[in-house]
Amino acid sequence: RKEVEQDPGPFNVPEGATVAFNCTYSNSASQSFFWYRQDCRKEPKLLMSVYSSGNEDGRFTAQLNRASQYISLLIRDSKLSDSATYLCVVKGNYGGSQGNLIFGKGTKLSVKP
Amino acid sequence: EPEVTQTPSHQVTQMGQEVILRCVPISNHLYFYWYRQILGQKVEFLVSFYNNEISEKSEIFDDQFSVERPDGSNFTLKIRSTKLEDSAMYFCASARTEMNTEAFFGQGTRLTVV
Numbered sequence: 001r002k003e004v005e006q007d008p009g010p011f012n013v014p015e016g017a018t019v020a021f022n023c024t025y026s027n028s029a030s031q032s033f034f035w036y037r038q039d040c041r042k043e044p045k046l047l048m049s050v051y052s053s054g055n056e057d058g059r060f061t062a063q064l065n066r067a068s069q070y071i072s073l074l075i076r077d078s079k080l081s082d083s084a085t086y087l088c089v090v091k092g093n094y095g096g097s098q099g100n101l102i103f104g105k106g107t108k109l110s111v112k113p
Numbered sequence: 114e115p116e117v118t119q120t121p122s123h124q125v126t127q128m129g130q131e132v133i134l135r136c137v138p139i140s141n142h143l144y145f146y147w148y149r150q151i152l153g154q155k156v157e158f159l160v161s162f163y164n165n166e167i168s169e170k171s172e173i174f175d176d177q178f179s180v181e182r183p184d185g186s187n188f189t190l191k192i193r194s195t196k197l198e199d200s201a202m203y204f205c206a207s208a209r210t211e212m213n214t215e216a217f218f219g220q221g222t223r224l225t226v227v
Contacts, residue, residue: 043204043218044156087156100146100169101206101216103156 003027004104006088012110017078021107023071023088030102032091033064035073037084038106044087047073078111085109115139117219119205125225126195134190134222136205145188146206146216147180149173156204162188195226 006023013019025033033050048055050062050071061074071088088104118137126132138145147159160170160180167180177199179191188207192199205219 038156041202041223043220045218046215049215100158100161100171101148101156102158103148105155 003102004088004090006104006107008105008107010108010110012112013078014112015078015080018076019078019109021073021086023104025069025090028069030090033071034089035062036087036089038087039084080111083109083111117205117207117217119219119222121222123223125227128197128226129194131193132195134203136188136219137186138188138207139217142207142209144208147190148204148206149201151201197226200224200226
């Protein structure tokens, strides 16, 4: 089973749409969760951390369900500039790991005018 | 805004040659990482480095690879006897603490082995 699994997409949506990304992780000992954004041929950049209580940053809302080992990201009122690949990332002190990041393969989003 | 810088941005090398990828982490960060991303695939962890020694490495990071922090500012990844399958984007990252803080990534070095 893959450690971090995401729907690869692509998600093609019109401007203004709401889009949701889902992610599952395999190791219940994972302790920290993030969404990163990666533009084509660029480095990953942190979009937001994900907390058990859920958290919101402007148009972006992240949720974590530890029982289901499930993470989500909701983007409201999508903009052209939101077009990118969204990476689900977990981090955890398990199996000898001292906290390196485990990346999903990413979900590609394309927002069209 | 402080950033992680990597050089070169693109390196082309012949199979069998050695390459050194360079990184300057953010100055007050203590944890350093190398990741790689083969074209079209996910970002993969290679190695983490703390207190002047490797703290963890993945299965990918075999004897062909080594890391060094030679002078307190640079953090290098050496790949000996490069293979075609080493072609990838190599990202350096640094973090102030180990857990629950943002890891900042450099812009990457695209390594092409021909």
